[in-house]
Amino acid sequence: MSACNDARNGTYINMVNKVLEINYEEFCCIDELESGDKALAQAAVEAIKGSYAPYSNFNVGAAVRMSDGRVFTGANQENAAYPSGLCAERTAMFYAHAHREGAMMESIAVAASQNGVLCPSPATPCGDCRQVMAEFQTEAGKPMSVILVGGDRIWKFPSVDSVLPFIFDSL
Numbered sequence: 400m401s402a403c404n405d406a407r408n409g410t411y412i413n414m415v416n417k418v419l420e421i422n423y424e425e426f427c428c429i430d431e432l433e434s435g436d437k438a439l440a441q442a443a444v445e446a447i448k449g450s451y452a453p454y455s456n457f458n459v460g461a462a463v464r465m466s467d468g469r470v471f472t473g474a475n476q477e478n479a480a481y482p483s484g485l486c487a488e489r490t491a492m493f494y495a496h497a498h499r500e501g502a503m504m505e506s507i508a509v510a511a512s513q514n515g516v517l518c519p520s521p522a523t524p525c526g527d528c529r530q531v532m533a534e535f536q537t538e539a540g541k542p543m544s545v546i547l548v549g550g551d552r553i554w555k556f557p558s559v560d561s562v563l564p565f566i567f568d569s570l
């Protein structure tokens with residue numbers, strides 16, 4: 400009898416419990432980051448100024464660092480027809496990718512504010528943005544770090560895999 404048949408009878412022979420562990424770093428403030436990450440985090444905070452969010456009043460900025468050192472920023476852009484808007488992360492990544500000139504994405508930082516105040520907790524990217532990060536990490540062929548900036552704490556994930564486990568990758 401195969402293991403599957405046994406499972407149907409309520410007897411699990413080959414099933415194994417697995418646990419996924421995600422390691423990331425927490426910093427208390429932007430000044431605690433190393434210089435490259437600090438500059439990227441600051442660029443993400445600065446990019447919030449470009450946000451157009453009259454519907455949600457949730458202002459998000461993102462900054463992408465390329466392998467050649469260039470930094471591209473973007474902010475969320477909303478629209479009266481809600482789905483027509485775009486998150487800050489994808490605005491920044493698509494802008495960066497359109498100007499990549501052979502460079503690859505190395506890192507992305509994200510920050511959000513409400514009523515002009517940086518959100519205390521780090522803003523965490525939506526699933527669509529994580530999938531787009533995954534695509535560009537695959538293109539780069541090496542880990543792309545993700546830095547989520549909050550007023551009270553900052554999280555640094557070593558790669559997109561940490562924020563999007565079991566990445567779908569058709570390439």
Ligand code: THU
Nearest residue numbers: 455457459475486487523524525
């Ligand atoms: N938003 C982002 O720009 N990035 C995120 O990580 C989460 C959400 C935007 C989309 C929309 O303009 C507003 O925040 C509220 O969801």
